[in-house]
Amino acid sequence: MGKKGSARGREYYEEEYDEEGGEDGASAGGSKKIRRAEGVDGSGSAGYGYGSASSGGKAAISGQLDKKLDGRSRIDRDADNQQLLQLEEKDVVSSVATVLSDLCGPGEWMPMEKLHSELVEQYSNVWHHSRVRKYLTSDEYSTPEAKGKPWYGLLMLLRKYPEHFVINTRSKGRVTLEFVSLVSLLS
Numbered sequence: 001m002g003k004k005g006s007a008r009g010r011e012y013y014e015e016e017y018d019e020e021g022g023e024d025g026a027s028a029g030g031s032k033k034i035r036r037a038e039g040v041d042g043s044g045s046a047g048y049g050y051g052s053a054s055s056g057g058k059a060a061i062s063g064q065l066d067k068k069l070d071g072r073s074r075i076d077r078d079a080d081n082q083q084l085l086q087l088e089e090k091d092v093v094s095s096v097a098t099v100l101s102d103l104c105g106p107g108e109w110m111p112m113e114k115l116h117s118e119l120v121e122q123y124s125n126v127w128h129h130s131r132v133r134k135y136l137t138s139d140e141y142s143t144p145e146a147k148g149k150p151w152y153g154l155l156m157l158l159r160k161y162p163e164h165f166v167i168n169t170r171s172k173g174r175v176t177l178e179f180v181s182l183v184s185l186l187s
Contacts, residue, residue: 092157093157095119095122096154099122104185109180110180111177111179112155112177119135134153135157138150140153151178165180
């Protein structure tokens with residue numbers, strides 16, 4: 001009698017063999033009903049409760065290890081991407097601080113429009129095109145606030161760092177102007 005599997009993959013019948021390879025038990029061709037252990041993902045791919053070279057348990061375990069490694073590498077990739085994003089932000093923040101400290105005196109504010117044009121002039125050929133697009137254009141933002149403000153991404157970044165930058169917003173009718181300064185220049 002060979003293997004028999006249920007439609008759900010939970011119950012299996014297998015022949016029992018003794019160490020010499022013959023059938024074990026009182027009746028010839030006897031089968032033992034065993035329960036297959038559920039996998040972590042509920043797929044039933046954890047293998048049998050005992051080891052068997054012909055059961056394919058090694059393949060199932062190998063598949064689970066591959067899934068775990070894939071999950072682990074995805075987590076590692078996500079962590080690496082997050083770290084790269086933080087490094088990119090620090091570099092942009094540092095560049096903005098340099099421009100502001102070079103062009104503004106104590107207590108002075110710079111219009112975002114002017115800061116944007118200075119950054120484009122000094123860094124658009126230095127920064128990677130994805131960074132230029134992200135912080136020096138409004139291409140990645142489809143909100144109404146971003147319309148006509150290529151510095152919108154930069155403004156969003158600077159708002160994340162209130163310990164370094166102060167942003168002053170003035171509105172006249174429908175026109176909103178943003179001004180930025182370093183905290184150190186205002187203290």
